[in-house]
Amino acid sequence: MKKIYTLLAFVVYFSTSALAQWPGKVGGGQQILLPNGWKISPAGHSLALGDLPLNTQLSPSGKFLAVTNNGQSTQSLQLIDLKTEQLVDEKVLTKAWYGLAFSKNEQHLYVSGGNDNWILDFNIANSKLVKSDTIKLGPVWPKAKISPAGIVVNKANNKLYTVTKEDSCLYIINPAEQKILKKIQLPAIAYSCALASDEDVLYVSLWGGRAVAVVDLAKETITEQIKVGDHPNELLLNKKGNLLFVANANDNTVSVVNTATRKVIETIATTLYATQLTGSTTNGLALSANEKTLYIANADNNCLAVFDVAKPGNSQSQGFIPVGWYPTSVKVTGNKILVANGKGNTSMANPQGPQPISKADNSGYQMGSTANNKLQYIAGLFKGTLSFIETPKPDELKTYTKQVYANTPFTAQKEKLADGEAGNPIPRQQGEKSPIKHVFYIIKENRTYDQVLGDLPQGNGDSSLTLFGRKVTPNQHALAENFVLLDNFYVDAEVSADGHNWSMAAYATDVVEKTWPTSYGGRGGTTNYEGGRPVTYPKNGFIWDYCQRAGISYRSYGEFGEYGKANIKSLQGHMSPKSPGFNMDIPDQVRADAWEHDFDSLVVAGAVPQFSTLRISNDHTSGQKKGKISPQAAVADNDLAVGRILEHLSHSPVWKESVVFILEDDAQNGPDHVDAHRSPAYVIGPYVKRKAVIHTMYSTSGFLRTMELILGLPPMSQYDAGAMPLFECFTNKPDFTPYKVIQPLISLETRNVAVNESSRRSEFFNFAKEDSVPDLDLNEVVWKSVKGEDSVMPAPKRSAFVILEKKKKADDD
Numbered sequence: 001m002k003k004i005y006t007l008l009a010f011v012v013y014f015s016t017s018a019l020a021q022w023p024g025k026v027g028g029g030q031q032i033l034l035p036n037g038w039k040i041s042p043a044g045h046s047l048a049l050g051d052l053p054l055n056t057q058l059s060p061s062g063k064f065l066a067v068t069n070n071g072q073s074t075q076s077l078q079l080i081d082l083k084t085e086q087l088v089d090e091k092v093l094t095k096a097w098y099g100l101a102f103s104k105n106e107q108h109l110y111v112s113g114g115n116d117n118w119i120l121d122f123n124i125a126n127s128k129l130v131k132s133d134t135i136k137l138g139p140v141w142p143k144a145k146i147s148p149a150g151i152v153v154n155k156a157n158n159k160l161y162t163v164t165k166e167d168s169c170l171y172i173i174n175p176a177e178q179k180i181l182k183k184i185q186l187p188a189i190a191y192s193c194a195l196a197s198d199e200d201v202l203y204v205s206l207w208g209g210r211a212v213a214v215v216d217l218a219k220e221t222i223t224e225q226i227k228v229g230d231h232p233n234e235l236l237l238n239k240k241g242n243l244l245f246v247a248n249a250n251d252n253t254v255s256v257v258n259t260a261t262r263k264v265i266e267t268i269a270t271t272l273y274a275t276q277l278t279g280s281t282t283n284g285l286a287l288s289a290n291e292k293t294l295y296i297a298n299a300d301n302n303c304l305a306v307f308d309v310a311k312p313g314n315s316q317s318q319g320f321i322p323v324g325w326y327p328t329s330v331k332v333t334g335n336k337i338l339v340a341n342g343k344g345n346t347s348m349a350n351p352q353g354p355q356p357i358s359k360a361d362n363s364g365y366q367m368g369s370t371a372n373n374k375l376q377y378i379a380g381l382f383k384g385t386l387s388f389i390e391t392p393k394p395d396e397l398k399t400y401t402k403q404v405y406a407n408t409p410f411t412a413q414k415e416k417l418a419d420g421e422a423g424n425p426i427p428r429q430q431g432e433k434s435p436i437k438h439v440f441y442i443i444k445e446n447r448t449y450d451q452v453l454g455d456l457p458q459g460n461g462d463s464s465l466t467l468f469g470r471k472v473t474p475n476q477h478a479l480a481e482n483f484v485l486l487d488n489f490y491v492d493a494e495v496s497a498d499g500h501n502w503s504m505a506a507y508a509t510d511v512v513e514k515t516w517p518t519s520y521g522g523r524g525g526t527t528n529y530e531g532g533r534p535v536t537y538p539k540n541g542f543i544w545d546y547c548q549r550a551g552i553s554y555r556s557y558g559e560f561g562e563y564g565k566a567n568i569k570s571l572q573g574h575m576s577p578k579s580p581g582f583n584m585d586i587p588d589q590v591r592a593d594a595w596e597h598d599f600d601s602l603v604v605a606g607a608v609p610q611f612s613t614l615r616i617s618n619d620h621t622s623g624q625k626k627g628k629i630s631p632q633a634a635v636a637d638n639d640l641a642v643g644r645i646l647e648h649l650s651h652s653p654v655w656k657e658s659v660v661f662i663l664e665d666d667a668q669n670g671p672d673h674v675d676a677h678r679s680p681a682y683v684i685g686p687y688v689k690r691k692a693v694i695h696t697m698y699s700t701s702g703f704l705r706t707m708e709l710i711l712g713l714p715p716m717s718q719y720d721a722g723a724m725p726l727f728e729c730f731t732n733k734p735d736f737t738p739y740k741v742i743q744p745l746i747s748l749e750t751r752n753v754a755v756n757e758s759s760r761r762s763e764f765f766n767f768a769k770e771d772s773v774p775d776l777d778l779n780e781v782v783w784k785s786v787k788g789e790d791s792v793m794p795a796p797k798r799s800a801f802v803i804l805e806k807k808k809k810a811d812d813d
Helices: 394-407 412-416 449-453 474-482 496-505 510-520 543-550 588-605 631-650 700-711 718-722 757-762 775-787
Strands: 002-013 030-033 045-051 053-058 064-069 075-081 086-093 100-102 108-112 118-125 128-136 148-153 160-164 169-174 179-185 193-195 201-206 211-216 221-227 232-237 243-248 253-258 263-269 282-287 293-298 303-308 316-322 327-333 336-341 383-390 438-444 484-486 554-557 611-615 658-664 682-684 692-694 800-809
Touching: 045 064, 045 075, 045 086, 053 100, 053 336, 053 383, 064 100, 064 108, 064 383, 075 108, 075 118, 075 128, 086 128, 108 148, 118 148, 148 193, 148 201, 160 193, 193 232, 201 232, 211 232, 221 263, 232 282, 243 293, 253 282, 282 336, 293 327, 303 327, 303 394, 316 394, 412 718, 438 631, 438 700, 449 474, 474 484, 474 631, 474 682, 484 682, 496 510, 496 543, 496 700, 543 554, 543 611, 543 700, 554 588, 588 611, 588 631, 631 658, 631 775, 658 700, 700 718, 757 775
Parallel strands: 053 327, 100 148, 282 327, 438 611, 438 658, 484 692, 554 611
Antiparallel strands: 002 800, 030 800, 045 383, 053 064, 064 075, 075 086, 100 108, 108 118, 118 128, 148 160, 160 169, 169 179, 193 201, 201 211, 211 221, 232 243, 243 253, 243 282, 253 263, 282 293, 293 303, 303 316, 327 336, 336 383, 658 682
C-alpha cells in the first residue's frame, strides 16, 4: 500500500512566499495548513476573485459566469468569460449581498444591492456590464431594513422575485417598470429562491428556520412549508422540476424534496464521517450536465461532496474533491466544475500596508473603487478564488477523496477519543475523571502574540512589534514565564462578531460568517452576534447549553450578557448580577471586583460552579480618543484585573482543583511576525506545568476541547473534536503554590491628551460595542500612541504553514 510520510511539518512561509500564496502552482503532495489547523490542497487551477464571493450564476447560454463579492472591503460584481476563463468586466458596488440572476435572453444581470435596499439591473453588451438601472424596494439602510438576497426572474423577464434577509419578505417586481407588484411576509429571514419550471410556484429557503416555503404565485400566498434541515440556504431544481435539492448548513445535509408530493424523500449527509457534529456547513449545490451527479459545497470542510443521484431516494456517495478555503458556491458547465472559494486558497499579507484614512470617510470605513481602497482590513485580505476543476474520472476522484481526508484533523475516532497521554490530568474521553473540578475561562479582547509577549526571548517573538511588554503587562508575562508559554496559538476567528461564537461554540454559523463582513464594512445590517439573535446560534447551542444538558454547574460574568441579564436562555439565572459586559468606560478593576464578590459568596455557600466564563475586555482600548484612558493604561488595567483574579482564586479553597484558561476572542488584526491570527493565550493552575515553553500549534477550538474533556462534555463541532487538546501543558504532579499579583508599573489613570491625526480619527470611532471600529484602523492609532505619531505600523501578516509530504511504497499499512 501507499503510505504518506511527513518530511517537514509546520515550515512557515511568510507573506511574500509564492508557495504559500499559490498552492495550486506547486508540485504534487503539497498542502497548506491554515491557522485553524485544517489544511487545503485545491484541485484544478484558479482565478482570483474579489472579497468574499458568496454567489455565482451561469448565464443561460453558459458563456458567462457572474460573481458577487460581498466582503468587508470592496464589494463588486464580476463577469467571467468561461471560454477564456478570464475576467472580462468588473463593477465596484457600494453594497451587495448574495442575490444574482441573469435574464433568459442574457441581456440583463440582476444584482442585490444589499442594505441599499435595491436591485441593480445591468445591461450586458459586447461582454461588458454597461448601463445599470436601480429597482428600489425602499429607502436605504437604516431608514428601512430590507436587504434583498436570492433573486430569480421568469422566462418572459416581466417578473422578478427576490427574498430578503432583514424584513423577511418576498417581493414580486416588474423589472421593466421597476415596480413592486406584491410584497409577501415570510415566516423567517430568507436566503434563496427557486422558480418552478411551469412558473406557478416559487420555493423559498427560510434561512432563519428549518423549512422551505412554497408560494403559490397565482394566489400570491404561502400554501405550505416543507420541513427540511437547520439553516436551509441554497436551492436547486432539476430540469424536470420534480426534484428540489436543499442545502442545510447547520445540519451538514441536503434534503431531496419530491415537488409533486412536497415531501422529503431523502436526506443526504455530506460529512466525511458519520457524525451529528456541526461543522461541514453545507451551502452550495450543482448538478452535472446529465443530472446524475450532485456536487455539494461544504464550506467549513473546504471540499465538495460528490453523490450519484441517478436514483432519487437512493443516492450514493462517490467521494470528495478538495477545494479552497470556505467554498460558497458551485456550478457545472460541460465537463468543468466551478467553485467559488470565499476565503481563497490561503492567507496573505497586506500588500500595501496600512494607509492614512481618507478625511472624507470619517467613519473609518473604506469603500469605493479598488484603487481607493488602500486600508486593508483582515476580512478584506482574504480574496476569493474561482476553481476550475475537470470532472474527475473514478480513479481521480479516489485520489481527491484521499486528499480531503488528509486535509481534515477531524476523525470519527477523535470525536470519541481525543489525543492525549496516559496519566495526564486531561482525560481523553467522556467518563474519565480529572483531578481538576473547576474551570475558569477568561475571554479578553483582541491582541496578537507579538503585541504582548513578543519581548520574551524564550518564545518565537519579535520585540520590535511589542506594544504592551513587561512594563505594561507584568502579570501576563509572569503567567507565561512561570506556567506555560504558548507561542504557537491561533484564534479561530477573524473579528469579535465570529470570535465570541468560536470562543463559546467552536463554530460560527453560516449566518454569522456571511453577514458580519457587511456590517463590519459599514454597510448596515442587523448585528448582535453574542446571543441576541437566535438565527446566529449553532444547532445545539453554546458551551453553556452543553453544561445545562450534562448537569454541569456554570456561571457567566459579562459574557453573552451583563448585570444579570442574559442574551440566551441557558444563561438565565446563571449571570453574575454585578458584572458588566463590554464597556470601555468601565475599568476592568470593576469586573475583577464583581467577580471576587460573587465568587466569595459562592465559596461560603459551597456552590462554586464547575465552569465559569469571565469577560475581562479592556485590552480592546479606546484608541487615542481624547479624554479616554490611553491604550497602554487600558491594557495595564486589563493585566492587573487578570492578576487579581488569579491571586484571589489561588488563595481560595477551590484552587487545588482549579484551572484557568485565558485567550483573546480574536487577534484584532494587529502586527505579528508569524500571522495575524496568532494571539497570547495562557493556562494556569496547580496541574499546569511550570516554566515550560511549548511550541505545539493550538487553537481556540483546542482550548475548548480541553475544557470539555475536564468537564466531561462532548465536543460541540467538528472543529473542537479534531483540535489538539492541551495535554502537553499539564502534569500529574501538582504545585499548589498560590499566585502573587504584580502591581501595575504604569499609571492606570493616564488619559489621551494629544491632539493629532490619530486623536482626530479616534473621535469618529464607535466604542459602544467591540469591533465597531475596523480593527486595522484602531490598531494603527494604538501603534502610533506607543511608537510615535510618525511611525508606520507594519502590515498584518497572513502565513501559510506548508506541510511537505512524500508518498512512498510500503508493504505494510
